[in-house]
Amino acid sequence: MAMKHDIAQRLSQYRSVLYKLKALGFVRVFSDNLGDALEISPALVRKDFSTFSLTGNKRGGYLIMDLLDKLNRLLGKDKVQRIIIVGCGKIGQALMTYSGFTREGLQVVAGFDSNASVISPQASIPIYDVKELKAYVKREGIRIAIMAVPDNAASHTFDLLRAAEIKGVLNFAPVPLKGVEGCVVRNINIGLELENLFYLVRFSGKLPPQPAGRAA
Amino acid sequence: MAMKHDIAQRLSQYRSVLYKLKALGFVRVFSDNLGDALEISPALVRKDFSTFSLTGNKRGGYLIMDLLDKLNRLLGKDKVQRIIIVGCGKIGQALMTYSGFTREGLQVVAGFDSNASVISPQASIPIYDVKELKAYVKREGIRIAIMAVPDNAASHTFDLLRAAEIKGVLNFAPVPLKGVEGCVVRNINIGLELENLFYLVRFSGKLPPQPAGRAA
């Protein structure tokens, strides 16, 4: 059940770096450059490209435009990718107008909430009652949702999303959801990340306490 | 340069699950239970515990209270962990009042921004001018910061944080920051995560296109 997440993440990162290089006027790029940018070895860059049949020239490296074309097709970036946000509290609303999305070809097309006071179907990005979720998703063919609800609503909301046959969920609730057949889940647990940071800072450099107690 | 991130993350997850079990009235737990909860093998649970000298009883499993005590000490949860937020736009402000933090023993003690219109030193969680960042961090002994600034400010803001000798940064800007000596960085790139989701959904089950072209 090992995730093949990592290589897909790298594809997006390559894409991002390539756009920057293109903006700087470069037309070719070498595996070394991309390796430096992502802090990985050039060999891994070439291997990734090989896996997806992204080919270069034996001496002239890779053509940036060519790579971008192929990556965009691979990542489905040739069309705008529409998402909805379920849970329009502070985080949800912040994400609704998050500027990083448009730049990435992502478009938040609607929000959903159970709290009547935030519902506003006339807004530029409308917020509907969560009761309308299923119909909307079906009608508009939405496949990906961001979930930004409080922890106690997480599990129920996830059931609603599954009932609406959502195919992928980015979960910001502090309750890790388990992925299920037909629906990929990705958990972003901010508290967990911070805890992790505190841990890494506390023991940065030093090994964890009593790492198997090998005598000196 | 392989990360030892994973085991620390699991430690926090064990802790979270253990609290839930405790709330349900359980007093003992077995490696199987925790393995199921985190979707990992029981062997890995025992191995993790062994690494950190978390011991159980050969037959009776582990005592939940005992594990929690030790985990809390390991993760520094015996005292409140204070953090600051740099960049008080929508995301930053949403995080300031994020309810998930207090539950985790995390406390946002201040915000910083360069935009005069959001500065409010009298608020219950004060927002100061970013000019005061360094002095504040020194005075209060802050070690961890959340960075929620727009992409074009990311690099400069990171320099400020380093100058203030911040030890760890959780970066929400859509520009991945490279970690540096003395400062651990953890990037949360929402756009990237969504792209990844789209990719996984597109190819869920099926292998990536032409995976090295092995003939049928």
Added chain:
DNA sequence: GAACTGATGTTATTTCGTTCACAATAACGA
């Protein structure tokens, strides 16, 4: 109190992602 049961703690094995190493080859220069 002796045999048995069931879970731990740890060693051995496997798996998998990454890096190494190098053969193949396209561009460049004389």
Added chain:
DNA sequence: TCGTTATTGTGAACGAAATAACATCAGTTC
């Protein structure tokens, strides 16, 4: 045109992390 050089593409080697396997032992039962 032919040698040289720089870079790709990929099979082999490596290493780390997860799993499997098992020896060890606390508790339970008769």
